[in-house]
Amino acid sequence: MTRPSAIVVGVGAEQGIGAAVCRRFAAEGYHVFVAGRTPAKIDQVVATIRAAGNSAEAVPTDVTVEADVIALFDRAMADTADHAPADVVVSNTGNNAIIDFRELTAAQFEDFWRVGCFGGFLVGREAARRLVPLGRGTVIFTGASGSLRGKPGFAHFAAAKAGLRMLSQSMAREYGPQGIHVAHVLIDGGVDGERVRKFVPALAEAKGEGGLLDVDAIADTYWHLHCQHPSAWTQEIDLRPFKEPY
Structure with a gap:
C-alpha cells in the first residue's frame, strides 16, 4: 500500500518540536520528509x-533559500510506488535570542525575519501551489506568544x-474554502527540548x-x-504548561 507523506521543515535536534512531529506522523504510517539545515x-x-520500523528520509534544506524550498516540494510531491504526494506540510522554523533593541543590528533583524517569517512564506507559498490543485491538505505553522506581545x-x-x-491567517481565509486547512500553533512557554536544556538550564x-x-505532547x-x-x-491554538502565567 502506498504511504501518505508529510513534509516537516525546520527539524533540528531529536529533542525538539520538529523531530517530535516527524516521529508522530511516521508512527501514524506517514512517510516523512525530514527537512533542516544540519545534515x-x-x-x-x-x-x-x-529504527522504530517507520518511514522517513532526510532532505537538507535552508528554508530561507527559495531554490531549496522548491526542490524539497518537487521531491515530496512526486507520486512514487512508496509514497503518495505529501498532503501535510509543517513549517517549524525559528530562532531566538535576547538582544537589547539599541544593540540590535540591521543584519540580525533581517536574519530573524528571514528565518521566522520569510521562510514561512516560501514554505506556505509552495504548499498552496501544490495542494490547491489537489483540493485537500493541511499546513501548520509553529508560532509563539511573541506574535501577540513583544x-x-x-x-x-x-x-x-x-x-x-x-501570513497563516491570510492563507487560511484564502485557501480554506478550497479544502486546505491552515493552522497556527502558538507556543506560549519554554519547550523542554535541547535548546533550553543546553543553553538555559537555569530556566x-x-x-x-x-x-x-x-x-511529544x-x-x-x-x-x-x-x-x-x-x-x-x-x-x-495556543499551547502552554499548566504552570505558565498568562
Missing part, C-alpha cells in the same frame, strides 16, 4: 524513525513571528517538573489538527 541532525531523526529584548523575534501569524530548573512544554496537537473534520477546523 547530521536530520539524519539522526531519520535513523530513529527507521517583550523587552525580543523586538526582532516578535516582529518575525507576528508576520508569520498574519528548566526554575520551571520545575511540568513547567515546560513536552515536545505538542506533536500530538499537530496530529489532531490534521485529523480535524472540515466542519470544525481550528485556525489558531
Whole structure:
C-alpha cells in the first residue's frame, strides 16, 4: 500500500518540536520528509524513525533559500510506488535570542525575519501551489506568544513571528474554502527540548517538573489538527504548561 507523506521543515535536534512531529506522523504510517539545515541532525531523526520500523528520509534544506524550498516540494510531491504526494506540510522554523533593541543590528533583524517569517512564506507559498490543485491538505505553522506581545529584548523575534501569524491567517481565509486547512500553533512557554536544556538550564530548573512544554505532547496537537473534520477546523491554538502565567 502506498504511504501518505508529510513534509516537516525546520527539524533540528531529536529533542525538539520538529523531530517530535516527524516521529508522530511516521508512527501514524506517514512517510516523512525530514527537512533542516544540519545534515547530521536530520539524519539522526531519520535513523530513529527507521529504527522504530517507520518511514522517513532526510532532505537538507535552508528554508530561507527559495531554490531549496522548491526542490524539497518537487521531491515530496512526486507520486512514487512508496509514497503518495505529501498532503501535510509543517513549517517549524525559528530562532531566538535576547538582544537589547539599541544593540540590535540591521543584519540580525533581517536574519530573524528571514528565518521566522520569510521562510514561512516560501514554505506556505509552495504548499498552496501544490495542494490547491489537489483540493485537500493541511499546513501548520509553529508560532509563539511573541506574535501577540513583544517583550523587552525580543523586538526582532516578535516582529518575525507576528508576520508569520498574519501570513497563516491570510492563507487560511484564502485557501480554506478550497479544502486546505491552515493552522497556527502558538507556543506560549519554554519547550523542554535541547535548546533550553543546553543553553538555559537555569530556566528548566526554575520551571520545575511540568513547567515546560513536552515536545511529544505538542506533536500530538499537530496530529489532531490534521485529523480535524472540515466542519470544525481550528485556525489558531495556543499551547502552554499548566504552570505558565498568562
